[in-house]
Amino acid sequence: xxxxxxxxxxxxxxxxxxxxxxxxxxxxxxxxxxxxxxxxxxxxxxxxxxxxxxxxxxxxxxxxxxxxxxxxxxxxxxxxxxxxxxxxxxxxxxxxxxxxxxxxxxxxxxxxxxxxxxxxxxxxxxxxxxxxxxxxxxxxxxxxxxxxxxxxxxxxxxxxxxxxxxxxxxxxxxxxxxxxxxxxxxxxxxxxxxxxxxxxxxxxxxxxxxxxxxxxxxxxxxxxxxxxxxxxxxxxxxxxxxxxxxxxxxxxxxxxxxxxxxxxxxxxxxxxxxxxxxxxxxxxxxxxxxxxxxxxxxxxxxxxxxxxxxxxxxxxxxxxxxxxxxx
Ligand code: SF4
Numbered sequence: 001x002x003x004x005x006x007x008x009x010x011x012x013x014x015x016x017x018x019x020x021x022x023x024x025x026x027x028x029x030x031x032x033x034x035x036x037x038x039x040x041x042x043x044x045x046x047x048x049x050x051x052x053x054x055x056x057x058x059x060x061x062x063x064x065x066x067x068x069x070x071x072x073x074x075x076x077x078x079x080x081x082x083x084x085x086x087x088x089x090x091x092x093x094x095x096x097x098x099x100x101x102x103x104x105x106x107x108x109x110x111x112x113x114x115x116x117x118x119x120x121x122x123x124x125x126x127x128x129x130x131x132x133x134x135x136x137x138x139x140x141x142x143x144x145x146x147x148x149x150x151x152x153x154x155x156x157x158x159x160x161x162x163x164x165x166x167x168x169x170x171x172x173x174x175x176x177x178x179x180x181x182x183x184x185x186x187x188x189x190x191x192x193x194x195x196x197x198x199x200x201x202x203x204x205x206x207x208x209x210x211x212x213x214x215x216x217x218x219x220x221x222x223x224x225x226x227x228x229x230x231x232x233x234x235x236x237x238x239x240x241x242x243x244x245x246x247x248x249x250x251x252x253x254x255x256x257x258x259x260x261x262x263x264x265x266x267x268x269x270x271x272x273x274x275x276x277x278x279x280x281x282x283x284x285x286x287x288x289x290x291x292x293x294x295x296x297x298x299x300x301x302x303x304x305x306x307x308x309x310x311x312x313x314x315x316x317x318x319x320x321x322x323x324x325x326x327x
Contacts, residue, residue: 008035009178009211010059015072017051017058020065026281028054028067030235033308036179041205041212043226043243045219045258047278051235052215053102056181059213060099061089077178095125098172100182105164108156114142114167115152121174141170144207145200162193166200173204180205183215198225220262223247231255234279234289237308241315251317253296288320296321 017029029051036042044052057063059074061081074081076097084092093099101107109117118138128134135152142151145166156164165185172180182201186194202225205212214225222229223243230240231252239252250256260272276293279285285292291301300320308318317323 007038009038009040009077010036010213011073011075012055012059013073013075015055015058015074016070017054017063017067018070019067021282024282027235027284028281029058032072032232032235032237034230034237034240036211036213038178038211039209040228041202041214041226043222043229044213044215044232045217045222045229046232046238047217047274049278049281050232051281052232053183054235055232056099056183056213056215059181060093060097062099091125094121094172094177095175096177097179098175098177098181100165100168100172100180100185102184102187104168104183104185105156105161108164108167110156112155113152114154114156114159117167118142118171118174121171125175137174141174142167144173144204145170146196160193161189162197165189165193165197169197169201169204173208173210176208177210179211179213181213181215185214185216186221187216194221219258223262231258234284235281236289236305236318237316238290238319239315239317240308241312245315251311251315251322252319253294253321254290257295288318 013033015029015032018025018027032055044055046052054063058069059081063069069082072082115138118141119134122134122137138152139149142149147163147166151159151163151167159167185201186197189197198221214222216222226243228240229243229246231238231246231254233254239246239250239255246255247259250259257272257274261274263271274293279289287302287304288294288306291297294301304320306318306320306323308316309323311317311322
């Protein structure tokens with residue numbers, strides 16, 4: 001994607017999501033803000049439990065009790081998604097905003113043929129077109145994701161993991177949404193199939209001009225995929241910049257360690273692990289949640305939460321090494 005379109009398709013501001021447990025709230029998402037532009041591929045990356053999937057679920061208002069969206073604003077082309085009524089939300093999902101959930105291929109209905117499952121999405125939102133038109137649309141969608149016509153009459157168990165994942169992509173783009181969220185799209189696939197599925201998603205996204213949020217824990221994979229990247233840690237965004245800047249000039253100590261932990265085929269270097277474990281979000285460390293693991297931590301880090309701020313054009317970092325004191 002070239003220069004970013006001026007107006008974002010999606011605006012997320014100050015999003016807070018907590019899971020309420022008898023032991024207290026699990027602060028899964030804390031004051032997360034970002035924009036996604038038209039036709040952009042935006043990555044959300046971080047270790048397991050950092051809040052990236054909860055963020056995706058919150059965008060779609062799919063947080064279930066004991067989870068709750070506490071505050072925030074989520075706007076899709078100006079419409080505030082957090083205040084929509086349930087029937088308005090139902091209309092919006094798939095048509096304007098669709099999700100390829102984690103383990104999507106296992107979410108296909110095992111007793112329905114692939115054709116019927118894709119048809120369901122179309123009929124539910126647009127009413128029933130003529131049988132010929134419906135068949136043509138299903139074939140076109142399967143063709144777009146590189147699947148042959150014969151797949152229409154097959155059941156999910158007759159398909160490989162990669163094929164099922166491509167069916168899920170076909171369903172997600174069936175109504176040509178403005179934004180698709182892909183959550184850990186390839187986590188259950190081997191590396192060869194991963195490449196095919198990723199390639200398919202990229203080609204489809206480019207062809208349709210849809211905006212895309214790619215959620216994952218694999219920095220190497222994100223590097224090949226996205227235009228811009230947000231690194232999350234303990235429910236907060238640590239750094240946002242275009243992907244090249246993040247990989248060539250990472251600023252946040254956590255981002256640097258994440259990149260150092262990616263194996264390289266070009267240079268022989270020992271793999272670097274990030275010391276320690278991600279914190280529990282029930283009782284995260286005070287100040288910067290990364291401070292117990294951070295090689296650059298200093299006194300202030302243990303007492304004050306760093307604010308995400310722009311330190312260079314379109315490069316935001318939440319770290320006291322770069323921040324002014326918050327008044
Ligand atoms: Fe490390 Fe402090 Fe920056 Fe947190 S704020 S990443 S602890 S230097």
